[in-house]
Amino acid sequence: MRERINIDGVSVSPDHFIGGKRVSSPETFETRCPFEWERKLADVSLGDAGIARQAVQAATDAFPAWAALSPKERAVYLHRLADLIEANRDALGLVECLDMAMLLESLQLRVISRAALNFRNYADLAIEYQERVWSSKGTKNRVIRMPAGPALIITPWNAPFMLSTWKCAPALAAGNTVILKPADWSPLSACLLGDLIAEADFPAGVFNIVQGGAELGNALTSDPDIKRISFTGSIPTARVIGRNAAENIVPFTAELGGKSALLVFEDADIDAAAKKAAGQYDDSGQVCMAGSRLIVQESVKARFLERFHAYTDQHVLGDSRKSETTVSAMIHPIHVERVLGFIDRARASGDEIVRGGKRWKEGANWVEPTLIVPKGNESEVVQNEVFGPVLTFQTFTDEAEGVALANSTVYGLSGIIYTGDAERAERVGRQVRGGTVWVNTFLVRDLTAPFGGIGVSGLGREGGHYALDFHSDLKTLQILEGSC
Incomplete structure (x- = not known):
């Protein structure tokens, strides 16, 4: 395990977070401050195929127990994590400002709080879910959401913390375990997220974070134990991920930018x-x-x-x-x-x-x-x-x-x-x-609304119950009326 790094008074681990522990890699990559480019912020552990397998195995091992919890039981962890994000808002905002260059005032006043809201919102939506129940042809029918399995979340370098939480929250609320891979140009706020996950006392392996580039990404997206992939990034990368997902018949969402x-x-x-x-x-x-x-x-x-x-x-x-x-x-x-x-x-x-x-x-x-x-x-x-x-x-x-x-x-x-x-x-x-x-407005977002693109701007929808449905396997249970 590498020594933690002091970034303007904030202690940051440059290592992966796998199975509830910090895990280092022999190789590293550097991240620098965009508005002070001569300043190197950290040497971050560079994940490879071995790290990918370790993270997927941790998520696979943790899945049965996490999936067996009720939405209310999982919500306790998500709300606890949201509280910790709010309590560490200034530190998270400062590190993300230095690592990605988003305006500090915007991060500390709005963006980091939105990340906390992501966890609260999806925890509550999962609890509020009403199974569809109806009678048809002599049977009583119910639609049941079942957790799908380990979910891979790949996020871009712009607004990395908010977008990571926006994608991870519904996966966790739905009962899936998570492997988060942040972009290698702005990984540090996700490194801090690992500390908050540990402090929130998530069961080991439920929420894992790994850093790296193409080798790590390819190994993760082609692993047959991954059951959902949610990606935001470039069109060429989406095509590679899509081919890997198709090979294993894994549902895949992609948000790929626009020209609005x-x-x-x-x-x-x-x-x-x-x-x-x-x-x-x-x-x-x-x-x-x-x-x-x-x-x-x-x-x-x-x-x-x-x-x-x-x-x-x-x-x-x-x-x-x-x-x-x-x-x-x-x-x-x-x-x-x-x-x-x-x-x-x-x-x-x-x-x-x-x-x-x-x-x-x-x-x-x-x-x-x-x-x-x-x-x-x-x-x-x-x-x-x-x-x-x-x-x-x-x-x-x-x-x-x-x-x-x-x-x-x-x-x-x-x-x-x-x-x-x-x-x-x-x-x-x-x-x-x-x-x-x-x-007559812009960027007003209701977290319950569907979000995604048309054409090359994306595939699938996230947001609200749309995201929870994506991260679930839907089952129709039919029971012959009067038979039991």
């Missing part, structure tokens, strides 16, 4: 729409649901752009720990170069760079908030997810054209509509292709 439209009609509150559009630069655009395609009715183009630029000018790039910062650093130099590559190709192909378009400081992990007017809807920067502080701007003349542009990519995660017409809100809201569509 922010559609603004002339009858909208233009100031509110422009402010929300400028807000899409939050977290340097590293948000899967971001409305990165601004599609504005031609008649209000000038008014919208005037307000949009005014709001964008108010953004402050800098240290994510400082309250005045509004745009955080990007996660990694490799990702910065990827985003700059999109901008360079857009410029070379004739797209107009209206603002931004370059690195904020030499050698730093920020790209200036960028707005591009593409020469056509087929432009790469319109059709492919950039996942950075890059927005495109297009106009339309009538509703049909606006909807057509909104639906003109292979993605379908979400959409944002601004209009003052209630009938249009309902009509266009139904037409825009996306798993979630907001009207």
Whole structure:
């Protein structure tokens, strides 16, 4: 077991958490602070196929006893963990800020508390579940949820703690044991989660956490003892996981990002729409649901752009720990170069760079908030997810054209509509292709609602009872009436 690391006063173990104990690997990988890239935070244990098997075996061994508990009995552990997350909110937020660069104020005031709510919400939903009971053809019927088995949760590097808890909570509440694999660019808040699991006194092997890259991921997703896989990340990785899951006939959900439209009609509150559009630069655009395609009715183009630029000018790039910062650093130099590559190709192909378009400081992990007017809807920067502080701007003349542009990519995660017409809100809201569509707002989430994507944006739905159903095997029990 490796020595714990002190990160700005917070003690963090760099090891895996398997079977209720810390387990180290001979090899490590480093994680650095995105906004102080010269600062190495930790050398983290690098999992391999052997670590994968150890974690799956621990989850398999722990499954029968955990599955045998009632939802109320499992809820005791989940609520206890939620309490500990709240009690350690500042430490969790600080470590995630340093490791991923999300704004510290946002983490400590909202995001970490949402992670605690994830455990409370799913614990209570599992208790509240009402079995469907009905009579048919002389039989009495019931639909029963049965725990499925060890569940593998693979999460991305953006908002890692909140997304990890969002996925792990329903698996645990449904009676499954869990192996969590966080992204190797931001693993440290998950390392802290292992300490809280131990403090919450979870039975050994119920909740396991392993860190690593492709070797670890491939070994986990191809292990026949895994009974559910929930993944958020890239399309190429999802294809690999999907093939492994198919080999073992394992149910698999995937949330794969988007290229969402922010559609603004002339009858909208233009100031509110422009402010929300400028807000899409939050977290340097590293948000899967971001409305990165601004599609504005031609008649209000000038008014919208005037307000949009005014709001964008108010953004402050800098240290994510400082309250005045509004745009955080990007996660990694490799990702910065990827985003700059999109901008360079857009410029070379004739797209107009209206603002931004370059690195904020030499050698730093920020790209200036960028707005591009593409020469056509087929432009790469319109059709492919950039996942950075890059927005495109297009106009339309009538509703049909606006909807057509909104639906003109292979993605379908979400959409944002601004209009003052209630009938249009309902009509266009139904037409825009996306798993979630907001009207005159953004990122308002009800945890009981289904969440997922259409097209290449994903497979399956999570959230509320949809997630609990995914993590269960559903059984119909039929008893001949009057026979016993």
